Amino acid sequence: MVAIAMKNLFSLILFLVISLCGVTLFGGAASAGSAEIRNVHIGFDGDRTRVVIDANQDLDFRQLALSSGGIRYVLDFDRLTWALPDLAAHQGEGYGAGDIQRFRYAHNSPTTSRLVFDLERPLILESSFTITPSSGTDLYRIVLDFRETDMQTFKRVRPLGLANCGGDSDTGAASAAPVLPLARAPEPPKYVVVIDAGHGGKDPGAEGIRGTFEKDVNLNAARQLRDVLIASGDYEVVMTRDSDVYVDHDNRIEVARAAKADIFISIHADAAGNRAVSGASVYTLSTAGDARVEKMIDQKGWSIPLEVEPSGQAAKDILQDLVARETLTKSAQFADILIPQLEKVGPILRNSHRQANFYVLLAPDVPAVLLEVGFLTNPNDENRLISETGLSDAVGAVKRAIDLYFEREEQVMAAFETNAG
Numbered sequence: 001m002v003a004i005a006m007k008n009l010f011s012l013i014l015f016l017v018i019s020l021c022g023v024t025l026f027g028g029a030a031s032a033g034s035a036e037i038r039n040v041h042i043g044f045d046g047d048r049t050r051v052v053i054d055a056n057q058d059l060d061f062r063q064l065a066l067s068s069g070g071i072r073y074v075l076d077f078d079r080l081t082w083a084l085p086d087l088a089a090h091q092g093e094g095y096g097a098g099d100i101q102r103f104r105y106a107h108n109s110p111t112t113s114r115l116v117f118d119l120e121r122p123l124i125l126e127s128s129f130t131i132t133p134s135s136g137t138d139l140y141r142i143v144l145d146f147r148e149t150d151m152q153t154f155k156r157v158r159p160l161g162l163a164n165c166g167g168d169s170d171t172g173a174a175s176a177a178p179v180l181p182l183a184r185a186p187e188p189p190k191y192v193v194v195i196d197a198g199h200g201g202k203d204p205g206a207e208g209i210r211g212t213f214e215k216d217v218n219l220n221a222a223r224q225l226r227d228v229l230i231a232s233g234d235y236e237v238v239m240t241r242d243s244d245v246y247v248d249h250d251n252r253i254e255v256a257r258a259a260k261a262d263i264f265i266s267i268h269a270d271a272a273g274n275r276a277v278s279g280a281s282v283y284t285l286s287t288a289g290d291a292r293v294e295k296m297i298d299q300k301g302w303s304i305p306l307e308v309e310p311s312g313q314a315a316k317d318i319l320q321d322l323v324a325r326e327t328l329t330k331s332a333q334f335a336d337i338l339i340p341q342l343e344k345v346g347p348i349l350r351n352s353h354r355q356a357n358f359y360v361l362l363a364p365d366v367p368a369v370l371l372e373v374g375f376l377t378n379p380n381d382e383n384r385l386i387s388e389t390g391l392s393d394a395v396g397a398v399k400r401a402i403d404l405y406f407e408r409e410e411q412v413m414a415a416f417e418t419n420a421g
Contacts, residue, residue, distance in 0.1 A: 002095050002240050005082045005151075007123055008048075009040075009394070010303070015156045017316075017417050018391070020165075023156060023356070024322050034080060034081055035047070035055060035057050035059060035077070035078070035080040035081065035215075035294055036056045036057075036079070036080060036081040036082075037053055037055050037059075037077075037080060037082055037084065037113075037115075038054040038055060038056065038082055038083050038104075039053075039054040039258060040052075040054075040084065040094060040103055040115070041053075041054070041066065042094075042097045042098070042100050042103065043098075043183070044097040044098025044099075046146070046395040047127070048098075048145050048146065048147055049097065049098035049100055049102070049123060049145075049147075049323055050143065050144070050146070051103075051117070051143075051144040051146065052141050052142070052143050052144075052242065053115075053141070053142040053144070054139045054140070054141060054205055054345075055080075055139065055140050055275060056140070057140070057209070058130050058132075058142070059077055059080075059138050059140075060078070061076060061077050061126055062074065062076045062159060062193050063075055063231065063302055064077070064110050064157060064263075065087070065122075065154050065155055065156075067151070067154065068225065068326075068400075069124055070118060070119075071118075071119040071120075071121065071154070072116050072117060072118055072119060073116075073117045073119060073123060073125070073146070073157075074114060074115070074117075075114070075115045075333060076108070076113070076114050077112065077113045077114075077115070078111065078112065078113075079107065079109075079110070079111050079112055079113050080113045082105055082113070082139055084228065090106065091106035091107070092104070092105060092106060093105070096117065096348075098121055099119055099120040099121050099146070099148065100117045100118070100119060100123070100146070101119065102116045102118050103115060103116065103117050103118070103121055104116045104118065105308050106311060107345060111170070111175065113340060117328070118330050119150060120419075122148065122149050122150060122151050122153070122154035123146040123147065123148060123149060123154070123313075123405065124146065124147060124148075124153060124154060124157065124188055125144055125145070125146055125157075126145045126146060126150040126366055127144075127145045127146045127208045128143065128145070128304060129147070129213070130142050130143070130144050131143065134280045142329050143399060144288035152410055160338070163308060163381055170238070171303070172202040175357060177398065181389075187363050187383070190233075190235050190236040190259045190262075191235050191236070191262045191263075191406055192230055192235070192236045192238065192259050192260060192262050193237050193238070193261065193262065193264075193265065193402065194237075194238045194240065194255060194256040194259050194261040194263070194264045194265070195222045195225055195226055195237060195238070195239050195240070195265055195267065196222070196239075196241075196252050196255075196264065196265065196360060197215070197218040197219040197221070197222035197240065197241050197242075197267055198214070198215070198218045198224075198240050198266055198267055198268040198360075198370075199214055199218060199246075199268075200215045200218075200219065200243075200244055200245050200246050200247060201215075201244055201245045201246030201247075202205065202246050202362075203215065203246050204374045205269070206216070206257045206269055206270065206374035206377070207270035207271075207376065208269075208377065208378070208382040208386075209275070209302065209379055209382055210382055210386075212376055212382055212386055213235050214268065214269040214271075214376060216244075216245065216268065217385050217391070218244075218268055219241070219243075219244065220266045221267045221373060221385075221394065221395055222239060222241075222267050222393060223239075223242070223268070224391065224392060224395040225265075225395045225398055225399065228395060228399050229395070229402070232399075232403075234403075234406075235402070236256060236263070238256075238259045240252045240255045240256075241400070247362055248393050249359040250300075252360050253359070253362060253363050253366075253380050256273070256363055256366045256368070257302075257363050257365065257366060261366045262301070262367070262406070263334060263366075263368070263369075263402065264360075264363065264366050264367065264368035264369075265368075265369055265371060265398065266358075266360045266361075266368070266370040266371065267333060267371050267373065268370060268372050268373070269372065269374055269375070269376050270372040270374065270376070270377075270395045271374045271375060271376055271377045272375055272377050273377075273379075274377075275377050275378055275379065276378065277349075277375055277377070277378060278347050278354065278374060278375050278378035278380060279319065279340045279346070279347035279348045279349040279352070279373075279374065279375070279381070280339075280346060280347070280348045280349070280371070280373050280374055280394070281348065281351075281352045281354045282305070282335040282339055282342075282352060282353055282354070282369050282370070282371055282372070283335075283338070283354050283361070283369065283370040283371075284328070284331045284332050284335050284353070284354075284355055284368075284369055284370075285328060285331065285355065285357070285358070285361040285362070286355035286357050286363065287355070287358075288354070289355075289357040289358070289362060290324070290328065290358045292357060292362060293324055293362050294321075294324075296362050296364075297364060300334070302364065314369075317405040321366055322385065323364060324364040325364070327364060327365055327366065327367055327368075330367035331361070331367045331368055332353075333403070333405070333408075334367060334369055335369050336353065336406045337395070337404050337405050337408075338398065338400045338401040339352045341397040341398070341400045341401045341404075342394065342397045342398075342401075345393040345394060345396065345397045346384060346390070346393065346394060347374075347380075347381070348399075351357040354369070356420055357365065358370050369400065373385060373391075390418050397421060
């Protein structure tokens with residue numbers, strides 16, 4: 001108990017010193033050129049947890065909350081130099097305070113460096129400002145104030161490019177620097193849904209008995225789904241195409257990965273030699289496709305986001321494999337939610353959840369499904385898909401499935417919060 005009390009007292013003193021005096025506890029001569037982080041201070045005043053980063057220049061960063069395998073708050077910087085006192089230049093860790101158990105740092109990619117805070121409970125970045133160098137120091141101090149929050153708010157913190165946080169104070173006093181609210185926006189960040197209207201342009205896809213082109217059905221469904229998702233206010237929607245153009249498979253995947261999609265839905269209409277075959281089906285990646293993903297990572301040079309840069313290639317391969325497997329699991333979970341919703345509004349195939357080696361499902365870090373809304377070679381399905389009510393019913397089923405999927409994701413996070421508490 002005495003040790004804990006002393007640690008809390010030290011944290012409070014550190015918090016007050018950093019807040020009121022701007023005293024540099026560690027540092028070194030600034031070097032021209034690349035950015036350097038010289039030290040990381042963490043203090044706690046019983047209400048807020050304050051982090052102060054000493055650097056040789058002001059820094060931009062992106063913030064991200066992670067909740068699997070422990071609660072972590074992450075700051076990503078453009079690649080910089082770690083120059084913390086008595087710590088390694090490649091990666092290391094230091095003590096925390098308050099609700100931050102410790103901090104860890106590393107280079108998590110060839111172009112980025114990552115600072116990770118392991119948390120006791122969910123925190124959110126409430127404000128940030130920079131104290132510019134003053135007499136007696138050549139260091140910039142990036143000040144970050146965290147407060148406790150709930151798990152649902154925590155998990156909505158997404159990568160967000162931030163402008164330079166520096167103020168114009170030259171006094172070294174924190175009170176003279178502007179305080180910029182960062183994480184508490186009027187509306188929380190939205191889930192990102194990427195909708196892929198299959199085929200298009202020179203590629204018409206399947207053709208129906210009445211001359212209906214699959215590419216047109218796909219685009220109509222994609223636009224309707226986009227509209228209902230945006231109208232709900234809960235989602236950010238990205239389309240791989242919004243007109244009758246051809247988009248190659250590589251670009252479709254890159255759109256999803258660039259958007260950091262929470263779910264990718266590729267919409268298609270099927271065809272069969274037997275006109276009696278009808279009904280919707282949902283595809284996720286097959287075992288053969290899983291093996292293909294590994295080859296694609298090497299061929300395309302895809303970088304899978306990892307919390308830290310592994311020490312060797314073997315460790316990196318293991319972590320990437322875990323990310324890819326989690327992606328497959330989430331894809332299957334969404335498919336299992338979607339199929340019952342589709343069955344409520346129309347026919348489905350007997351084996352409605354299927355696996356295939358489709359190219360658009362190969363993104364290793366984006367949960368993805370390919371939805372066949374019906375068979376254009378079946379008269380009833382074709383009529384349903386070109387009718388206003390038939391297609392809107394199918395789109396409504398997809399919307400409900402998306403809602404249910406993210407509701408369950410939030411329930412899992414809430415359960416984790418309860419257990420962690």
